[in-house]
Amino acid sequence: MSVILNRRGALALGMSAAAGACAPSRKGPEVILCDGGSFWGRAQRRAFYKPFEKETGIRVRTVPFVMPGKLRTSIEQGRPVIDVADISGAELPRFERDGLLAPVDLRGFDPQDIAALGPRKPRKHALPSFYASTVLAYRQELFPGREPAGWAAMWDTARHPGERMLGSGLMGQMAATFEIALLADGVSPERLYPLDWDRAIRALRRLRPSVARYWLSSGDALQMLNEQNVVIGNIWNGPVDTPEARDAGSLYTWNQGILQGGYWAIPRGAPNHANALRFMAFALRPDRQAHFASLIGYSPANQRAFALLPPGRAAHLPTAPQNLSRQIMQDDEWWAKEDRPGITNVALSVKLWETGVVGK
Amino acid sequence: MSALARNRAMAWLACVPALAISLGLLFAPFALSLYRSVAPAGTFDLSAYSGILDSAFRSVLSDTLRFAALVTLACLLLGTPTAYALVRCPAWARRAMLVAMGLSFTIGTLIRSYAWLAILGSRGLVNSALHALGWAHPVKLAFTDGAMLLASVQVTLPLFILPLYGVMQGIDLRVPRAARSLGADPVTAWFTTVLPLALPGIGVSCALVFLSCLGFYAIPTLLGAPDSYLLSQELEVRINTLGDDAGASARIVVMFALVLLSCGLAAMLRGYAGRARAGRISARVMHALEPLARAVSPWRWVPVGAIFAFVLALLLVPLVILVPLSVSDDFYLRFPPRGFSLRWMETFLGDPDLLGSAAFTLRIAITSAAIGSLAGAMAALAALRLGTARARLVTLAVAAPLVVSPITVTAALYLVALRWSGIEPSVLFVAVYAVTGLPYGFLLVGAAARRLDPQLARAAATLGAGPVATARTVTLPLLATAFASAFVFAFLLAVDDISAGLFLASSDAMPLALRLWEDLKAAITPLPAAITMLAALCAVALYALAGLASKLRREARRSEPRP
Numbered sequence: 001m002s003v004i005l006n007r008r009g010a011l012a013l014g015m016s017a018a019a020g021a022c023a024p025s026r027k028g029p030e031v032i033l034c035d036g037g038s039f040w041g042r043a044q045r046r047a048f049y050k051p052f053e054k055e056t057g058i059r060v061r062t063v064p065f066v067m068p069g070k071l072r073t074s075i076e077q078g079r080p081v082i083d084v085a086d087i088s089g090a091e092l093p094r095f096e097r098d099g100l101l102a103p104v105d106l107r108g109f110d111p112q113d114i115a116a117l118g119p120r121k122p123r124k125h126a127l128p129s130f131y132a133s134t135v136l137a138y139r140q141e142l143f144p145g146r147e148p149a150g151w152a153a154m155w156d157t158a159r160h161p162g163e164r165m166l167g168s169g170l171m172g173q174m175a176a177t178f179e180i181a182l183l184a185d186g187v188s189p190e191r192l193y194p195l196d197w198d199r200a201i202r203a204l205r206r207l208r209p210s211v212a213r214y215w216l217s218s219g220d221a222l223q224m225l226n227e228q229n230v231v232i233g234n235i236w237n238g239p240v241d242t243p244e245a246r247d248a249g250s251l252y253t254w255n256q257g258i259l260q261g262g263y264w265a266i267p268r269g270a271p272n273h274a275n276a277l278r279f280m281a282f283a284l285r286p287d288r289q290a291h292f293a294s295l296i297g298y299s300p301a302n303q304r305a306f307a308l309l310p311p312g313r314a315a316h317l318p319t320a321p322q323n324l325s326r327q328i329m330q331d332d333e334w335w336a337k338e339d340r341p342g343i344t345n346v347a348l349s350v351k352l353w354e355t356g357v358v359g360k
Numbered sequence: 361m362s363a364l365a366r367n368r369a370m371a372w373l374a375c376v377p378a379l380a381i382s383l384g385l386l387f388a389p390f391a392l393s394l395y396r397s398v399a400p401a402g403t404f405d406l407s408a409y410s411g412i413l414d415s416a417f418r419s420v421l422s423d424t425l426r427f428a429a430l431v432t433l434a435c436l437l438l439g440t441p442t443a444y445a446l447v448r449c450p451a452w453a454r455r456a457m458l459v460a461m462g463l464s465f466t467i468g469t470l471i472r473s474y475a476w477l478a479i480l481g482s483r484g485l486v487n488s489a490l491h492a493l494g495w496a497h498p499v500k501l502a503f504t505d506g507a508m509l510l511a512s513v514q515v516t517l518p519l520f521i522l523p524l525y526g527v528m529q530g531i532d533l534r535v536p537r538a539a540r541s542l543g544a545d546p547v548t549a550w551f552t553t554v555l556p557l558a559l560p561g562i563g564v565s566c567a568l569v570f571l572s573c574l575g576f577y578a579i580p581t582l583l584g585a586p587d588s589y590l591l592s593q594e595l596e597v598r599i600n601t602l603g604d605d606a607g608a609s610a611r612i613v614v615m616f617a618l619v620l621l622s623c624g625l626a627a628m629l630r631g632y633a634g635r636a637r638a639g640r641i642s643a644r645v646m647h648a649l650e651p652l653a654r655a656v657s658p659w660r661w662v663p664v665g666a667i668f669a670f671v672l673a674l675l676l677v678p679l680v681i682l683v684p685l686s687v688s689d690d691f692y693l694r695f696p697p698r699g700f701s702l703r704w705m706e707t708f709l710g711d712p713d714l715l716g717s718a719a720f721t722l723r724i725a726i727t728s729a730a731i732g733s734l735a736g737a738m739a740a741l742a743a744l745r746l747g748t749a750r751a752r753l754v755t756l757a758v759a760a761p762l763v764v765s766p767i768t769v770t771a772a773l774y775l776v777a778l779r780w781s782g783i784e785p786s787v788l789f790v791a792v793y794a795v796t797g798l799p800y801g802f803l804l805v806g807a808a809a810r811r812l813d814p815q816l817a818r819a820a821a822t823l824g825a826g827p828v829a830t831a832r833t834v835t836l837p838l839l840a841t842a843f844a845s846a847f848v849f850a851f852l853l854a855v856d857d858i859s860a861g862l863f864l865a866s867s868d869a870m871p872l873a874l875r876l877w878e879d880l881k882a883a884i885t886p887l888p889a890a891i892t893m894l895a896a897l898c899a900v901a902l903y904a905l906a907g908l909a910s911k912l913r914r915e916a917r918r919s920e921p922r923p
């Protein structure tokens with residue numbers, strides 16, 4: 001064993017020497033955070049990252065959104081790629097179970113902020129970050145003067161002809177692709193979970209001939225809709241609730257929107273653990289949360305922020321009471337379950353998508 | 361130790377860096393992938409492979425093979441006449457084509473795929489032209505199989521044509537002339553003499569194109585139809601989304617086996633369809649078609665010229681379109697741009713993240729290209745002194761990365777590197793691109809060394825130069841051009857690649873291409889065009905400076921007093 005270690009050591013040493021010039025010089029405290037790109041990234045930078053740098057002197061470095069597999073691998077490897085990970089409620093239980101996250105030390109937080117977290121509550125290893133909704137978006141000329149009642153309109157290619165876009169099932173539950181298909185097929189919201197895979201795949205296959213793009217990023221999706229490549233489709237409410245979208249004639253409805261909650265968690269072995277905690281306490285402050293929610297239509301996790309919002313802004317946010325009742329909460333617990341041994345429903349959905357929808 | 365044995369020992373020693381890179385960073389990770397695919401938890405378990413059978417892998421594989429075959433076929437039909445025409449055409453046309461291919465290599469795959477979006481997108485070149493002509497709705501051109509195919513053919517054509525052009529140059533044109541003097545019409549003469557002679561070269565070009573298509577990631581993701589889903593995309597989902605190490609390992613093994621199988625098949629075909637046999641078959645076919653061949657002979661240059669012009673346009677259009685886009689004032693990509701502005705160039709120059717990524721890319725690309733091409737060149741020179749059988753073994757080991765796509769190399773290395781915590785990501789980047797750069801040093805310097813006249817070294821020796829002086833003053837200067845081009849190839853490959861970054865990137869180690877890729881996934885803006893244009897301007901300035909410097913040096917030397 002020692003021989004192997006030595007060889008590895010020697011190889012690593014040799015390669016390090018070879019790449020010596022490549023190692024960037026580190027100076028000063030820093031924290032590595034996610035830049036979600038496009039509208040989300042812009043709001044993150046303006047509401048959280050720039051003010052945080054200014055107030056604390058800690059430099060924020062960013063990486064693009066880290067997919068769960070890569071995040072898991074990097075933590076297991078002992079080199080987490082990020083200090084504060086954005087994890088969906090559906091992935092979180094498995095990360096917690098496998099001991100990949102550090103417990104959140106709440107001593108540096110304002111207890112009032114922690115008490116005001118809702119509707120989702122803080123967990124031992126993660127705190128709620130924001131709420132988004134996967135909504136039905138459409139070209140204004142498709143529904144003149146009224147809103148569609150739900151996802152059935154997207155599947156009704158006879159009454160509303162034109163090409164569609166749909167969040168790719170390769171992202172698992174992230175774009176609520178499977179829930180949408182079932183709701184469109186007539187499943188009632190109360191009986192949505194457990195998802196009927198066969199029925200969902202059948203509905204998705206039925207729509208397939210009309211789909212111009214299975215999107216993987218909301219920026220791409222918005223561009224498809226704004227440029228009239230598609231007339232209707234699902235998208236996260238943030239990007240489609242912007243002046244750019246309205247000017248281009250892209251609208252959306254809260255009806256049957258799928259409400260999704262995100263979490264912030266610190267990976268075990270994160271390179272800047274203390275700074276990560278400081279960032280989370282900073283970003284959960286009501287003023288920062290309100291600033292974020294005024295830049296993009298994602299709800300604050302800290303409910304104290306609602307009082308600080310500009311008048312009328314709450315109508316653009318998914319957890320505002322008048323909007324909440326029109327949407328359906330995504331069932332994280334169900335998505336995290338292993339209904340088939342060793343494979344979560346998230347992973348299963350990716351595989352079913354691969355064999356049932358994109359497979360020819 | 362005899363002189364011969366010492367010589368041979370020295371030769372093996374010179375092969376050590378290349379063999380270490382290839383065996384340690386390519387073959388060993390593949391071997392470990394094999395191990396981990398059959399024993400994911402330490403005990404023998406084939407569930408990863410039964411998982412492959414249950415999954416979409418088979419349809420993904422057949423789609424990928426069909427796609428690669430179609431691209432190869434298109435390259436064959438377009439590239440073969442073009443390569444031949446390059447030998448026979450007027451000098452200005454040759455120069456234009458070579459410049460177009462050189463530029464294509466320099467600009468890289470990612471930017472060229474992006475340029476296709478600017479041409480085929482709903483606000484692109486074609487659709488805005490159609491709109492001007494009165495079309496009400498944009499025609500769907502991007503996000504189709506056709507767009508994916510077109511972009512892939514454009515990207516791979518230089519890869520097909522350049523090696524084949526070298527082969528065509530080597531064909532003695534007196535052979536077809538002899539055939540014509542014996543009464544064959546020009547078409548028959550070409551098919552019965554030039555084609556069989558070029559056949560091995562055509563085979564190599566086809567293999568290169570086919571194998572590189574197996575690893576395509578950016579083009580299908582950016583331009584493909586909604587249901588297009590190829591091997592690299594499926595592998596990326598295994599690793600980045602699902603974190604399924606065993607499944608990913610099994611796929612890496614299958615992809616590696618596929619490459620080995622294709623290479624074996626190509627070698628077998630080559631053995632079967634030797635030049636003599638191909639000549640005989642071709643003669644029999646042409647005999648049957650003779651009246652037709654005679655009838656079309658006077659017009660033979662029309663299709664060849666048309667194909668040549670089409671290829672030239674295909675190569676140039678995506679490059680030319682980058683120029684107006686780079687100074688676009690629009691937020692999104694549209695054609696024609698609505699206003700002139702340098703804002704996207706300013707965006708790049710004012711963004712520390714983008715600049716940091718550019719610096720990182722330069723660092724890893726230069727380091728890895730230097731390591732890869734140097735190790736490859738040393739092995740190439742050494743292989744000339746080894747026996748045929750040993751040289752073949754070295755060739756197999758060192759040239760292998762040429763046929764394995766970077767995404768497979770990276771995935772294998774990444775899954776292995778999981779077990780070695782503590783390695784800097786930048787080191788892994790350098791490792792990947794040292795592997796992919798290795799074959800260029802080996803093949804290009806090897807070819808140049810074989811062309812070298814051994815008399816020159818002997819002449820230096822008779823004039824009293826020792827082996828070191830001979831190498832310094834005669835051999836190495838003659839090989840410098842080959843080494844420089846190997847370095848440039850390896851460097852460009854590292855700059856252009858996004859597949860390694862998909863797995864390896866972190867905040868310290870974020871190549872520029874990957875940052876652009878993330879931006880492109882979110883919104884198609886003029887930024888990549890602006891960065892490309894800035895890089896091109898820098899390259900032109902450097903080139904001009906180098907030219908100026910060498911001119912000054914020549915003049916200085918001329919004005920020196922002679923002894």
